[in-house]
Amino acid sequence: xxxxxxxxxxxxxxxxxxxxxxxxxxxxxxxxxxxxxxxxxxxxxxxxxxxxxxxxxxxxxxxxxxxxxxxxxxxxxxxxxxxxxxxxxxxxxxxxxxxxxxxxxxxxxxxxxxxxxxxxxxxxxxxxxxxxxxxxxxxxxxxxxxxxxxxxxxxxxxxxxxxxxxxxxxxxxxxxxxxxxxxxxxxxxxxxxxxxxxxxxxxxxxxxxxxxxxxxxxxxxxxxxxxxxxxxxxxxxxxxxxxxxxxxxxxxxxxxxxxxxxxxxxxxxxxxxxxxxxxxxxxxxxxxxxxxxxxxxxxxxxxxxxxxxxxxxxxxxxxxxxxxxxxxxxxxxxxxxxxxxxxxxxxxxxxxxxxxxxxxxxxxxxxxxxxxxxxxxxxxxxxxxxxxxxxxxxxxxxxxxxxxxxxxxxxxxxxxxxxxxxxxxxxxxxxxxxxxxxxxxxxxxxxxxxxxxxxxxxxxxxxxxxxxxxxxxxxxxxx
Numbered sequence: 001x002x003x004x005x006x007x008x009x010x011x012x013x014x015x016x017x018x019x020x021x022x023x024x025x026x027x028x029x030x031x032x033x034x035x036x037x038x039x040x041x042x043x044x045x046x047x048x049x050x051x052x053x054x055x056x057x058x059x060x061x062x063x064x065x066x067x068x069x070x071x072x073x074x075x076x077x078x079x080x081x082x083x084x085x086x087x088x089x090x091x092x093x094x095x096x097x098x099x100x101x102x103x104x105x106x107x108x109x110x111x112x113x114x115x116x117x118x119x120x121x122x123x124x125x126x127x128x129x130x131x132x133x134x135x136x137x138x139x140x141x142x143x144x145x146x147x148x149x150x151x152x153x154x155x156x157x158x159x160x161x162x163x164x165x166x167x168x169x170x171x172x173x174x175x176x177x178x179x180x181x182x183x184x185x186x187x188x189x190x191x192x193x194x195x196x197x198x199x200x201x202x203x204x205x206x207x208x209x210x211x212x213x214x215x216x217x218x219x220x221x222x223x224x225x226x227x228x229x230x231x232x233x234x235x236x237x238x239x240x241x242x243x244x245x246x247x248x249x250x251x252x253x254x255x256x257x258x259x260x261x262x263x264x265x266x267x268x269x270x271x272x273x274x275x276x277x278x279x280x281x282x283x284x285x286x287x288x289x290x291x292x293x294x295x296x297x298x299x300x301x302x303x304x305x306x307x308x309x310x311x312x313x314x315x316x317x318x319x320x321x322x323x324x325x326x327x328x329x330x331x332x333x334x335x336x337x338x339x340x341x342x343x344x345x346x347x348x349x350x351x352x353x354x355x356x357x358x359x360x361x362x363x364x365x366x367x368x369x370x371x372x373x374x375x376x377x378x379x380x381x382x383x384x385x386x387x388x389x390x391x392x393x394x395x396x397x398x399x400x401x402x403x404x405x406x407x408x409x410x411x412x413x414x415x416x417x418x419x420x421x422x423x424x425x426x427x428x429x430x431x432x433x434x435x436x437x438x439x440x441x442x443x444x445x446x447x448x449x450x451x452x453x454x455x456x457x458x459x460x461x462x463x464x465x466x467x468x469x470x471x472x473x474x475x476x477x478x479x
Contacts, residue, residue, distance in 0.1 A: 006240070007205045008233045010162035010198060011122075012225075014175060016154045016185035017129065017193040018061050024128045024152035025052030025095065025280075032191050036134075036145035044150045046090035051279050058152045059102070061184045062126050063285065063293050065154060066103030068178060068300055069121060073290060074102055078282040079126075082272045088131030088144050098155075099274050101125035102285075108158075108178075109302065110170040119171050120159040129153050148192075154184070160199070160210065165229040172196060172222045181301055181326045189221050196225050201246075202236045211236070212246040216253055216260055228253035232260045304329055312342035322346060327363050328353070331370065338374035341381045348377050351391035367399050379406035383466060385415050416464070424457070424465055428473045431456040442478055450474060 020030060026043035043050045066073050078100055081093040103124035110117050129151035134143040156175065162168050176187040176194060187194050196219045201211035216232055219225045232251065239246055251260040301323035308319040323329050328349060335345050352373070356363050376398065380390045384407075397409045410416050431453055432439055442449045450471065457470050 005204060006202045006237050007207070008163050008165075008229070009160045009201045009203060009210055010164075010168055010229060011160040012158045012162065012168060012171065013197040013199070014156045014172070015129075015195045016156060016179050016187075018058055018152040018154060018185060019183050020055060020057045020061070020152055022055060023150040024055050024058055024126070025150060028150065030151060032188075032193070034147055036143075036147060039147040040149070044090070044146055046092075052095065052277075054280060054283070055152060058126055059283070059285070060293060061182075062102050062124065062154055063290065064182055064297055065156075065179065065184050066106065066124055067290075067294055067297065068182060069103070069106040069108060069124070069156075071103035071106030071121065071124060073285060074100070074104060075285045076282065077102055077285065079277040079280045080274045081277050082127075082274055084270070084272055086130060087142065088133050088146065088149065090131070090146065090149060094128060094130065095277055095280070096127035097125035098127065108171055108174055110167065110174050112164075112167055112170060117167065119167070120161045122157045122159050124154055124156050127153050127155060160201075165226040165233070168198065168229055169222055169226045172225060176222070177301065177324065181298065192220070195220065196222075198225060198229055198232075200229060200232050200236065202233060202240060211240075212248050214246065214248065214260075215250045217250055217263070219253060224253060224255050227255070227258055228260060231258050235260065298326065301326075301329070308342070312336070314342060314346055318343070318346045322349060325363075331363060331366070334370035335373050335377065338371055339377045341377050344377050344381050344387075345374075347387060348373060348391065351395060355395065368395075368402060372398055372402050375406045379410070383468065385410050386467065389415050389463070414464075424461075424470055424473050425477075427457045427460045427465060428453075428470065428477055430460060432477055439478065450478075453478070 017030075022028060023030060023044065026041055028041050028044050029039040031039065043052065063073055077097070079095050079097055080099050082096045082098060083093045085092055101123035104122075106121040106124070107118040108121065110119060129148050131144055131146040131149040134145060137143040158171070162171060176189075179185040179194070180187045185194055189195065198216045198219060199213050200216065201213045203209065203211045214232060214236065216228045219228055231253070236246055247265055249265050250263045252263055253260050304323050305316075305319040308314045308322060309316060314322075321328075322332050331352070332345060332349055335348070336342060339345055352366055353363065356366060376390055376394060379385065380387050385394065390406075390410075393413055393415060394406065394409050397413060398404060398406070404412075435453070435456070438449055438452060442453075453474050454467060454470055457465050457474070458467065
């Protein structure tokens, strides 16, 4: 195949809008969905004589993310002006740290088909967002909404260290999980609070020199990043195969037909005439501040995964599922303070998340206290009820009346399993006697029929037979 001759080289730039109540350099609000131009002030509008004031929370969030991503934190910091004209940039320049990032180096660990990979980062820097141009409001004019102007951003830039769309997908998934875990950004790409640009080039496998780079901008979902990389990679390979030159361009992605299209060409690097921002003083991050920030950080998902695998003997899959979301992990941590049945508690987390999905509620408002959930876990592990029964009927009953105990619910709903071996033996004998042909097939080697016999016992017992004991008796009788 032609594609096997080439290697994609991909670098990603992610803009993460920070979870702050006010903008980077003024007190304007940051709520999503406000009416256009209602979260602006003289500073957002760049009126003459206005001066910026640094939002200290932004520094804290930048340092927190840098520490979590294994970056070196730069102690001496300053902002610079990035000069360019754009209709939704009222000042005519953007205040950024592009030339002097607060975080350097670092990596994001991902799982690939070939195993673990550390995706190298180039930097993380702080900057303000521009406003938003709206082209569909009026057929004659472009409308401008400046609510977003001045919003605090972190730009997270990788090295050209990714080589497949699957790696890019895994990287963005892991990064979004982490910024949410740390309350740095809500990670909502559909609302634009996390945006991604992909820099893509191709070269022959084994080559060292990078090919001509094309940038695909403003991708609004992780799936679209993956699809855009695949589409643009195929286009670049086709051009190379034909011997046609690759033009350095900025492109966009059409998700309706999975194609990219040119926005503008870049024959040379843009000259933004960076110089230090004269209205903002430099700032210094001392060792005490770093230690204080580190101490206030939550336990990271990778640390919890290792704990769940090594201490709780959970599978890698269970550990990964429990740490996909911080709220899930927080609830699991509270449950296991009251039970040591860790695998069972992990299974109950699945039942709880299913309940939340069906009832369209967030897990943070799940109506049962962790002690109630732990009581269900512990009672189920006695074998007196099956997990399937407990996670549906008993869970709903306890939500309706949390004052009840697990045992009283099981008794009142007649859900207690029959563990008397004599009673189970009677049902087993009835089933075996009613299915002589199937018994012959089982004894001739069709051991998969055990489930059929067990199902019949379950029917005859109206679901009350202890299925673990049932299988034991069945195997004895059938042998």
